[in-house]
Amino acid sequence: MILNKKDIELRLSSNPPMVSNLxxxxxxxxxxxLDLTVKNISKWTSxxxxxFDNSKRTVSSKYTLKPMTVKGEYYLAxxxxxIELNELFNMPLDxxxxxxxxxxxxxxxxxxxxxxxxxxxxxxxxxxxxxYNPNGLFVYRDARICQMIFQL
Numbered sequence: 811m812i813l814n815k816k817d818i819e820l821r822l823s824s825n826p827p828m829v830s831n832l833x834x835x836x837x838x839x840x841x842x843x844l845d846l847t848v849k850n851i852s853k854w855t856s857x858x859x860x861x862f863d864n865s866k867r868t869v870s871s872k873y874t875l876k877p878m879t880v881k882g883e884y885y886l887a888x889x890x891x892x893i894e895l896n897e898l899f900n901m902p903l904d905x906x907x908x909x910x911x912x913x914x915x916x917x918x919x920x921x922x923x924x925x926x927x928x929x930x931x932x933x934x935x936x937x938x939x940x941x942y943n944p945n946g947l948f949v950y951r952d953a954r955i956c957q958m959i960f961q962l
Contacts (some may be wrong), residue, residue: 813905814962815841821960826900827959831897833952845954846909846935851875851884882951886920886941891954893922895935900943903929907958909937916954919943922956 819839821828832838836848838845857879858870860889872892875886899905907927924936937956941947949955 811962813962815839818960821902824858826904828901828902829897830897831896831898832945840878840955840957843957843959844879845912846956846958847896848893848949848951848955849896851886852892852894853947870936871910877951884949886949888941888944888946891939891941893937893939895937897935899927899933899935901927902929903931904962905929906961908961909956909958912954912957918947
């Protein structure tokens with residue numbers, strides 16, 4: 811079952827809150843989800859390694875992009891980017907979170923690849939942004955970039 815606005819709001823008010831560090835709950839809280847916002851944007855500088863038992867696993871190195879302006883504006887050329895979200899997560903053991911693109915992002919020729927937050931996950935959120943638009947994309951720090959749907 812997908813949580814509705816009332817259920818999400820109740821869990822945001824719990825101790826500890828399911829999601830904290832919101833910029834503006836009244837704007838971010840949606841009918842069946844929560845808009846998540848950009849804290850930092852990174853690019854990869856090395857290959858990663860994945861295997862079955864994690865004995866050879868290494869995550870790719872990356873660097874954090876600097877905004878072009880003091881207002882936190884980034885220009886993103888076509889390609890893949892890692893988005894660090896402002897929000898902090900403390901997922902209850904009975905709730906999973908799924909991140910999806912906001913429709914405004916898709917209308918700009920970009921997409922967030924679907925992500926999954928396990929029940930019990932505690933920490934910062936990361937998302938994968940793919941810019942398809944050949945003209946690129948301008949993104950501001952704190953922009954609402956994806957939405958999390960919560961499921962029991």
